[in-house]
Every structure is written in C-alpha cells, then in structure tokens.
Amino acid sequence: xxxxxxxxxxxxxxxxxxxxxxxxxxxxxxxxxxxxxxxxxxxxxxxxxxxxxxxxxxxxxxxxxxxxxxxxxxxxxxxxxxxxxxxxxxxxxxxxxxxxxxxxxxxxxxxxxxxxxxxxxxxxxxxxxxxxxxxxx
Numbered sequence: 001x002x003x004x005x006x007x008x009x010x011x012x013x014x015x016x017x018x019x020x021x022x023x024x025x026x027x028x029x030x031x032x033x034x035x036x037x038x039x040x041x042x043x044x045x046x047x048x049x050x051x052x053x054x055x056x057x058x059x060x061x062x063x064x065x066x067x068x069x070x071x072x073x074x075x076x077x078x079x080x081x082x083x084x085x086x087x088x089x090x091x092x093x094x095x096x097x098x099x100x101x102x103x104x105x106x107x108x109x110x111x112x113x114x115x116x117x118x119x120x121x122x123x124x125x126x127x128x129x130x131x132x133x134x135x136x137x
Contacts, residue, residue, distance in 0.1 A: 005128075012105075012109060013027050015105060015108060015109075016105055019101040019104055019105055020098075020101060022097075022101065023094060023097050023098060023101070024068065025098070026064075028061060029061055029064065029065055030098050030101075030102070031051055032047055032051065032058070032061050032062070032065065033065070033070065033071075033087070033091060033094065033095075033098065034098070035047055035050050035051065036071065036085065036086070036087050036091070037087070037092075037095050040086055040087050041084055041085070041086050042084065042085055043076065043079075043082045043083065043084055043085070044058050044059060044062060044073075044082075044083050044085060045082065047062075047085060062085055065091070069088055069090055069091075070087070070088055070090055070091035070094060071085050071086060071087055071088060071091050072085075072086055072088055073085055073086070074086065
C-alpha cells in the first residue's frame with residue numbers, strides 16, 4: 001500500500017509538472033499563485049503558513065516567480081519586518097490558464113471513475129490524511 005501511494009504521488013506530480021511546463025511553472029509555484037489569486041497582497045509568512053511550508057521554501061519560490069515577473073514584493077507599510085507579495089498583471093493573466101491545467105490534471109487523474117467512485121475516493125483520501133495527521137477529520 002505504501003509503495004502504491006508513493007507511486008501515485010510521483011505520477012501525479014510528474015503529470016502536473018508536464019502540464020505546468022506549458023506556462024513555465026514548476027509544481028508548487030501554482031499553489032502560491034493560487035493563494036494570491038484568492039487574496040492578493042499577503043506577507044511571505046502568511047503564504048508559508050497557508051501552504052504549510054517553511055519560510056525558506058516560500059522565499060525561494062517567491063524569488064523565482066519574481067524573476068518570471070509574475071509577482072513583486074514590497075516592504076509592509078505597517079510592519080517593517082514583513083515583506084508583502086503582490087501579483088503583477090502577468091501573474092493575474094496566468095490564472096485562467098493554470099485553472100485550465102488543473103482541470104486537465106483532475107480529468108486525467110479521475111479518468112474512468114464514476115461520480116460515486118470519485119466521492120468515495122475523496123472521502124477515503126481525507127481519512128488517510130487525517131490518519132497521518134493524527135485526527136479523524
């Protein structure tokens with residue numbers, strides 16, 4: 001079972017990488033962008049907490065996305081220690097394309113599963129996650 005879960009995670013990530021390459025993104029970068037599409041202008045600490053990542057990982061991701069001109073950073077007007085991350089116009093324009101790629105990833109992943117199977121799978125995956133996080137969500 002463990003090997004199957006690992007193989008599934010790797011296959012999912014590899015497929016995501018292939019799809020995201022169409023828009024010059026790597027897996028994980030789209031998650032940070034999605035947080036900003038939901039609420040633009042978040043601190044790097046807020047992003048790290050929301051994505052459950054360490055701050056150094058978020059810093060590297062922010063730097064890469066900034067180099068691609070998808071986001072920019074500014075010092076917080078209210079907290080001199082905080083850096084606020086904002087989407088550029090290009091970063092905002094990328095949203096529909098990434099949403100479409102995520103739809104493709106979902107379709108590829110769930111091919112051949114009935115609605116009932118999808119519902120059951122979602123419930124079971126939540127249960128597995130809860131088990132590993134120490135709760136019965």
